[in-house]
Amino acid sequence: MSIDKSTKYDRQLRLWESTGQQKLEDSSICLINATATGSELLKNLVLPGIGQFTIVSDLPVTPDSLSGNFFLDDEDIGKPLAMAMTEKLVELNTDVQGNAINDNLNNILKNESPEFWNQFSAVVVCDFISSDDLDKLQDITWNKKIPLFVLNTVAFYGSLKLIMPETTVVETHDPSRLFDLRIDNPWEELKHYADSIHLNDLDDTDHAHIPYIVIFLKALTAWKQDHNNLPPRTYPEKKSFRFDYVEALSRDIKSETNFIEASQSVHRALQSTRVPQPILNLFENSKIKDGNLNYHTPMFWIYVKALKNFVIKNDVLPLPGNIPDMASDTTNYIKIQSIYREKALKDMNEFTAEVFRILESVGRSEEGINKALIATFCKNTALLHVAEGSKDLCNNSLINKVLEEYRLLMISMDLQACL
Amino acid sequence: MTTVNDDATSSDWDGRYYHVDQVLNTPGPRTEDSFQAGDAVKDFLRNQCKILVIGAGGLGCEILANLALTGFKDIHVIDMDTIDISNLNRQFLFRPKDVGNPKALVAAEFIMQRVPGVKVTPYFGKIQDKDEDYYLQFNIIVCGLDSVEARRWINATLVNMVDEENPESLKPLIDGGTEGFKGQARVILPTISSCYECSLDMLNKPTAFPICTIANTPRLPEHCIEWASVLEWPRVHGEKKLDTDDPEHIGWLYNTALTRAKEFKIEGVTWSLTQGVVKNIIPAIASTNAIIAASCCNEAFKIATSSAAFLNNYFMLIGTEGVYSYTFEHEKRKECPVCGGESLDITISKEWTVERLIEMLVEKQDIQIKKPSLSSGIKQIYFQAPPQLEQATRPNLEKKVSELVEDGGEVTVTSSTLPFNLSLRIKYT
């Protein structure tokens, strides 16, 4: 029976969309040691459709390996564990390829070259392995930038450690739904459009259908004229802006839904347009220092460099171009939407040209550059996320902090005992 | 190797509970005094304890597997749904060949086949079909539901069931829920700790589009889809009910919405969005379900065995950025209509009609009663059913509340879908 993927994966596509799904389908994960925790982990990746998985274990299935493991049954007893678990797991999703290696990590590290690990996009170690083997594995995966997960469970306790140099996220799917509207910093076309609307000339129906972006632009201009060109900053100022500048433009604040909405969404007018600190921090990353950029620099960092140059020139990030829904008639809303979109497109073209310029400077061709990825990057520049990892299995600074706290506690208890 | 047959005890081969027994054989640093390590606790868990799982969907499949593996052997499961293709990305007890069959039956069959010696008794139907006697037979109830209405019903039923004379009538309710990378698990001790109704205001408010936007000034693809389903479908199809599971119906909505979107130059109407809007689809993934279900089952196991302290009382998981979780004690609400007893004070304008008051009761975040009936003392204000009574009380809808209820007077609100009364104390501005 053939099943349409978009139907089968519908509930998860609504979360990570087709780009996330494609990445998952291109991935291959390696599980070292076939424990019950490991089988749960693989189940949760096989169901959504990871490309491949590989289980490494040289043990046979024994009666107690069935304890807590749903992906083995009594008929498997005596069979190789990796194979038995693989068979049960692939039943979950015919799109997934499962592989079993009936060997142990120690042998693989001894007999295979480090290139063996290139086939995996992530490696998971379940249960304890010798620290010698773990050190060796860690060196390999760290150098190859393959994420390594080390996990353990003991009764009601569990631990998970992720060891990887860096992970970069473009599509952060930010739930806070901030919109970059540039009310405090409108570009020419937006300003022109707002100026072209004369609230006093409109009949009551049209007046009650002017989108709040226009209301905000007018209110903020008026405020700035009255306040030395400064925006509202303190709480009383913001309150005054809301009542005396936004609501005051309304003919009847009890019935004009667009003005009611404007008053409720006044934070959008007060949002200041600036490059967020985490993004400014990215610009200081050594990877994009002149001289460090090279032929092998990952595309993410090429984009960050292009973004830095864009900001140097424009003082602002490329405009994402999306706007929230707001009370409005259709024509004005569509018009304003297209003003934002056109500006976003213009910014994106400038950004793309910058990307090409950098690629050329490091001797890379423009071929294989994905315009869709650039567009996605431009929409998300305010929310880019980079996590830098550590190679340490334990966080020594945290341990030292806990020990120090413990030492202080002991001293204070000693002191109390003296009293 | 031990032979396996249908007899519950002889299927317990050596090593079968190797891992679970590590916890049950000896007391640990955090076990309670009541913990009877060894045979006594194992006997209760494996031979006496009866547990009910409500829902055999994303959470339910996980819950059933976890309970079976930790050694619960008498498991019952209720679910009213049949299997759909879009379930297969997470409901791992189902295969493509099972599509169309009842979830409860297929899930029960699968668990019994994979974990010998476990008895799973399925019921394909609604929780409302069962009475108190049915719910009284269980020691613990675990919910993995996606419906707020069903949760409110079982919560109120279990709270009402508590009889102070009979400690056995208090059934711990463990409730799990997920949405994308987020989820929560909680333990409810009916009448003792905060109940589901107490926390109703924590739910996200569903997006509702004003009818005038849908009818006159659409701006978003969602507005066009709502127009197709709310206004055009009944206009064109009359009495025929919209079936959101029927691809032909979704197709009609999609095309209708698309035409309207083109007319207004609105972009973004897709099949998937159409389906999402009309079915109010919530994203669901295997891993979040696994975490939440595991948390629920750990609590069920701890309550059944006293092997460790159980959750007090609300665990929240936020996996949207890293792994963040927060556990806190949600407090009882004094004016909770289910477990509180005190009446809820509301202040309204003297001009408000009964209809306006009803609108507020439907919308208010901590009330959300779909079809409320209102009475004051012996006076009937408005009743949704039966039809004769509805007709008789309908004229009151247009009357002012202040004409019918004095300042500080009480109004009792009931709903046919929920087994509880909410009492309001009305004050006028």
Ligand SMILES: [Zn+2]
């Ligand atoms: Zn309550």
